[in-house]
Amino acid sequence: MSELYCGRAAPPLKDWGGRLPVALVFPEAAEHGLSTLGWQVVYRLLAANEQLAVERFFWDPTSPRPRSVDSGRDLGLFPLILYSLNFEGDFPIALKLLDDAGITVRAADRPSWPLVLAGGPVAFLNPFPVMPALDGIFVGEAEAGLAAVMEGIARTWIGGGGKGEALDTISKLPGVLVPGKSPEPVRRAVSAGGSGVLANPAFSCFVSSQAQFRDMLLLEVNRGCPYGCRFCAAGSIYKPPRHAEMEALQDIVARCEPHKVGLVGTALTDWPDLLPFLRWLAERKVKFSLSSLRADGLTDELLGFLRHTGTRSVTLALEGASRRLRKAMNKRFSEEAFLEAVSRISRLQFGTLKLYMITGWPDESEEDWAEFEEFMACIDAARKAGQGNRKKGVELVSLSVSCLVPKAWTPLQWADVPDEGRLKAAMRRFKSIVGRYKGMRFAGENPGQARVQMFLARGGEEIFPCLERAAEVGLPSAMREWDALVHDVLHRHADRDTVFPWDRLDIGVSRKFLYSEWVKYRRGLVTPPCPEDGCEACRLCGMDEFLSLPDGG
Numbered sequence: 001m002s003e004l005y006c007g008r009a010a011p012p013l014k015d016w017g018g019r020l021p022v023a024l025v026f027p028e029a030a031e032h033g034l035s036t037l038g039w040q041v042v043y044r045l046l047a048a049n050e051q052l053a054v055e056r057f058f059w060d061p062t063s064p065r066p067r068s069v070d071s072g073r074d075l076g077l078f079p080l081i082l083y084s085l086n087f088e089g090d091f092p093i094a095l096k097l098l099d100d101a102g103i104t105v106r107a108a109d110r111p112s113w114p115l116v117l118a119g120g121p122v123a124f125l126n127p128f129p130v131m132p133a134l135d136g137i138f139v140g141e142a143e144a145g146l147a148a149v150m151e152g153i154a155r156t157w158i159g160g161g162g163k164g165e166a167l168d169t170i171s172k173l174p175g176v177l178v179p180g181k182s183p184e185p186v187r188r189a190v191s192a193g194g195s196g197v198l199a200n201p202a203f204s205c206f207v208s209s210q211a212q213f214r215d216m217l218l219l220e221v222n223r224g225c226p227y228g229c230r231f232c233a234a235g236s237i238y239k240p241p242r243h244a245e246m247e248a249l250q251d252i253v254a255r256c257e258p259h260k261v262g263l264v265g266t267a268l269t270d271w272p273d274l275l276p277f278l279r280w281l282a283e284r285k286v287k288f289s290l291s292s293l294r295a296d297g298l299t300d301e302l303l304g305f306l307r308h309t310g311t312r313s314v315t316l317a318l319e320g321a322s323r324r325l326r327k328a329m330n331k332r333f334s335e336e337a338f339l340e341a342v343s344r345i346s347r348l349q350f351g352t353l354k355l356y357m358i359t360g361w362p363d364e365s366e367e368d369w370a371e372f373e374e375f376m377a378c379i380d381a382a383r384k385a386g387q388g389n390r391k392k393g394v395e396l397v398s399l400s401v402s403c404l405v406p407k408a409w410t411p412l413q414w415a416d417v418p419d420e421g422r423l424k425a426a427m428r429r430f431k432s433i434v435g436r437y438k439g440m441r442f443a444g445e446n447p448g449q450a451r452v453q454m455f456l457a458r459g460g461e462e463i464f465p466c467l468e469r470a471a472e473v474g475l476p477s478a479m480r481e482w483d484a485l486v487h488d489v490l491h492r493h494a495d496r497d498t499v500f501p502w503d504r505l506d507i508g509v510s511r512k513f514l515y516s517e518w519v520k521y522r523r524g525l526v527t528p529p530c531p532e533d534g535c536e537a538c539r540l541c542g543m544d545e546f547l548s549l550p551d552g553g
């Protein structure tokens with residue numbers, strides 16, 4: 001395995017003497033952690049602090065005891081355990097790692113060190129299913145306050161203080177929730193003033209051959225999305241929308257000297273400097289790859305440049321089966337522009353077109369599927385039109401369909417979860433439509449797995465005993481044993497006044513705005529995207545007021 005740290009060999013491990021040892025735990029396989037930007041930002045922040053000695057832990061099911069990949073030390077030796085929670089499926093693994101290390105799992109039964117904290121996107125989405133195992137969570141962007149939390153804990157530990165003292169110290173800091181000590185709701189810590197500029201774009205510190213994105217420096221281009229798609233939690237929890245400045249990204253590339261860069265962002269084609277930056281990379285012979293693109297942001301110039309520099313496949317999001325569904329989810333989508341983009345992609349000789357869609361919308365019906373059937377015929381015709389007489393161009397259209405998980409902090413948090421039988425029927429239908437075309441392929445998410453995700457995403461502390469059991473026997477078996485609870489969590493009715501588990505947090509987007517978007521979903525009404533001139537000029541979702549409040553509310 002080869003691994004570089006910020007373009008250089010990794011620095012030697014720090015001596016533990018006079019420092020707080022920190023286990024930074026990514027409860028997934030190493031290849032995922034090494035391809036996750038947020039976790040790497042936290043590592044860099046901790047590694048730069050001389051009071052801390054940080055080591056990395058990943059989930060390795062073959063190891064009976066969790067050990068640091070840096071020193072081989074046992075997790076049980078670390079006084080501070082910091083989880084990076086990126087997927088709801090991490091919950092049972094996080095509990096199992098504590099148990100395997102001989103650490104008492106429930107925080108209430110663990111009065112002394114280690115102190116167990118969690119951060120990451122799931123921590124400010126809905127961490128409450130796993131909250132009984134945690135002494136606290138950090139809610140928000142690491143660069144907006146994690147350093148102060150670490151210093152507070154390090155000072156207490158190095159001075160010989162107890163865990164309770166450390167928790168008292170950090171409980172009032174911005175973004176920290178220590179149950180029973182912090183005033184609630186706890187406000188998300190955000191490193192933005194609403195100016196639209198992403199002040200500290202994230203970038204990988206580890207460039208590794210072991211990563212899912214092999215030997216690639218990941219670089220954050222924008223954070224937060226202006227479009228307000230009603231199913232998208234990232235659209236809420238990363239608000240306000242911000243773009244990096246090209247000079248800042250050029251400076252990172254110049255320092256790290258990567259061979260390949262992966263651009264990461266919620267709305268890549270909205271970044272005005274995208275093409276100039278890609279040209280700058282190409283001049284330096286740095287390869288690049290882009291995450292999914294919006295059809296309406298694909299200019300001829302951008303597509304031509306991507307093809308010229310070796311890109312062979314393009315991913316476009318279709319999201320819903322019909323025009324009506326796409327409008328309800330607030331997706332500004334022109335069928336004509338989409339088909340024109342397909343035709344151009346084919347004309348420019350891209351070999352593969354990946355399409356992404358979601359099924360399981362609250363009111364999705366046979367009519368929507370029938371419209372999708374017609375639209376697939378149009379897509380096939382558009383790619384063939386682009387191929388021309390040479391019969392070259394898009395040779396493979398790959399349709400990937402996932403199941404709607406109505407998530408916290410989206411207008412769809414009020415929606416009923418989709419029925420598993422209905423999801424299976426939808427998948428069968430899409431598969432049969434796609435199967436009629438030569439050169440088209442279908443991949444559908446397993447509705448059973450989606451149901452597991454829905455349970456984890458929508459549950460609160462009441463599902464913790466089921467997670468404890470899942471740490472022993474696996475989630476599917478545990479959910480079968482807790483069938484009544486699972487049914488309750490998945491099918492409890494929510495109305496305007498329902499208090500959700502995640503209402504103990506305040507992520508900045510107002511509940512009033514989210515509910516009005518839910519009403520608009522049902523009426524098929526659209527909401528305009530965030531304007532370019534920022535929150536002050538908009539005041540639609542509440543972020544303007546949130547950002548103007550002093551830390552702590």
Ligand code: SF4
Nearest residue numbers: 530535538540541543
């Ligand atoms: S206040 Fe307006 S510009 Fe700011 S995040 Fe909300 S919708 Fe977007």
